[in-house]
Amino acid sequence: MSFITDLFSPSENPRSLGAKFRNQRQKDFEDLFFKNFSKTKPVRILDLGGTDYFWKNSALLDLPNVEITLLNLSLDPNENDRFKAVVGDATSMPQFPDQSFDLIFSNSVIEHLYTWENQQKMAAEILRVGKKHFIQTPNKHFPIEAHYAIPFSQYVPKSWVFFFLTKTKVSRLQKWDPAHAQQYLDEIRLLTLQEMKKLFPGSSIYKESWLGMTKSICAHNLG
Structure with missing residues (x-):
């Protein structure tokens, strides 16, 4: 019974299926990151709805010139001084000029915005504020609802x-x-593949698969 509980528990549990997908997603993201960014030049990353926990095993933290800003609706204290925590709304970020971040990252956030209109606003802000982006969300049509x-x-x-x-x-x-x-x-308003393509036109689509089915969708312009 504990095996089943662990398997389907939230991704914070390292033995869960969600954690296994998240770890593989992070590896695939980092492979793309290092193809696009220098290990020596400064890189500014904005993580929308992120936590320092997600990044704790990331190879990006080994790079001295990577700056990660975590944006959330409320101030989320972190224990690592490599991160900057700020309060903000991903659907409206007037505090950030156009193209002010090298990369916008977001993991399982855009489906938590109540409406399609809000999801459109978040996507527009991502494209405005960031030069590059990597945005993940569960696939609406995966048989087991993610949450x-x-x-x-x-x-x-x-x-x-x-x-x-x-x-x-x-x-x-x-x-x-x-x-x-x-x-x-x-x-929660889950997104389909076609909706993600509408939100991030011209982006590449990375699909996470399980048993031949698409579990989650990532839209990115990292090549």
Whole structure:
């Protein structure tokens, strides 16, 4: 039972399926990064909705001239002075001039913006503020919904999902707090491959696959 719990637990659990995908994603991202950026020249990275935890094993931290800014809706303290934490809204970043960052990075954030309109605003700001970008999101059509680990829950009424989350243990073998469940149901709008292409026209699409199916989608212009 503990194996199943670990496998479908959130990606913060290093034994989870999500963590395995995240680690491979980070490796693939870094391969692209080092093909585009010098190891000696300064590189400014803006991570939208990121944490220092995500980067703790990254080879980028070995580079003396890489500066990573973490932008979140509230100030998120970090233990590593290599990071700069700032408060901001990814859908509107007037504090940053055009092309002020060498790279915009975002991992599983753009689906948490409530509406398609907000997702369009975030994408437009990414393209305005960054010279390069690498943006990841779960694939709407992957059979197991990424946040609840409940098969096909993205296709049924939200009231049904709320019931399953709060009254049963089908989501990661635990019941959700009702307020937490409702918040997730309100804010999550999963994206399709075609929608990601619309948000980031001209970008390359990197697909993460599992058993021949696309689990998540990354749009980038790193070649």
